[in-house]
Amino acid sequence: MASSPETDLIARAQNGDMDAFCLLVSDHQRVMYALALRYCCNHHDAEDLVQEVFLNAYRSITRFRGESTFHTWLRRIMVNSFLSHKRRKEPPPSIEITEGTGFPAIGSDRTAFNNIVVQQVLQRLDEMPARQKLMFILKHQEGLTCEEIAQRTGLSSKSVDKYVTRGKARMRELLWDV
Numbered sequence: 001m002a003s004s005p006e007t008d009l010i011a012r013a014q015n016g017d018m019d020a021f022c023l024l025v026s027d028h029q030r031v032m033y034a035l036a037l038r039y040c041c042n043h044h045d046a047e048d049l050v051q052e053v054f055l056n057a058y059r060s061i062t063r064f065r066g067e068s069t070f071h072t073w074l075r076r077i078m079v080n081s082f083l084s085h086k087r088r089k090e091p092p093p094s095i096e097i098t099e100g101t102g103f104p105a106i107g108s109d110r111t112a113f114n115n116i117v118v119q120q121v122l123q124r125l126d127e128m129p130a131r132q133k134l135m136f137i138l139k140h141q142e143g144l145t146c147e148e149i150a151q152r153t154g155l156s157s158k159s160v161d162k163y164v165t166r167g168k169a170r171m172r173e174l175l176w177d178v
Contacts, residue, residue, distance in 0.1 A: 006024070006027070006070060007066070008020075009021075009023050009024050009027075010024065010061070010064060010066070010070060013061050014061050014062050014064065021058055021061065024070065025054050028070070028071060028074055029050065029054075031071070032050050032053055032054075032074060032078060033046060033047070033050050035075065035078055036049040036050045036053070036078065036082070038137055038141055038142070039078070039082045039133075039134065039137060040082070041122045041125065041126065049078070049081055049082060052081045052084075053074060053077050053078050053081050056077050056080075056081060057073075057074060057077055060077075072152065075152055076152060076153070076154070079134060079152065079153050082130070082134060083130050083131065083134065124171060124174035124175055125137070125171070127174055128167060128170050128171065128174070129170075131163055132163050132166055132167035132170055133167070134153075134163075135149060135153075135160055135163035135164045135167055136163075136164065136167035136168070136171065138152070138153075139164045139167075146160045146161045146164060147160075149164075
């Protein structure tokens, strides 16, 4: 296997070179934050999650075997960290409803309406069990196949398919309750 700058940084980081690990973090920080934001749906939780991912990556860098890309390895840590993070998270606050309308207190133009719908879907997503939410996001927001999700999460394709199917059914239930 040919050596790449990233491979060299990984090898140096595995030998305790903190500067090399910091360079790896800077190379992947933006993408990992965007992914965390999709999972968490808010800036503060996403920042916490990314911090946790890189801390976990630092602790386990010596166990990275290169069987996948470094990015894929970080994504796997992200999934596991997200599930742990989700278990610790408090329930989301409710939206303030404008009296008599049944809608949040936001302007009445089409953009505001779309924002309300998106906000309600995101809130409903937070009401789903963590694994269903994760599988739902990976399938419907990131467009991954069940096989790709299975590879990234370490679950079987059948398990992923069950989570996705149950997640869709749960989302329908939650949206009908709106």
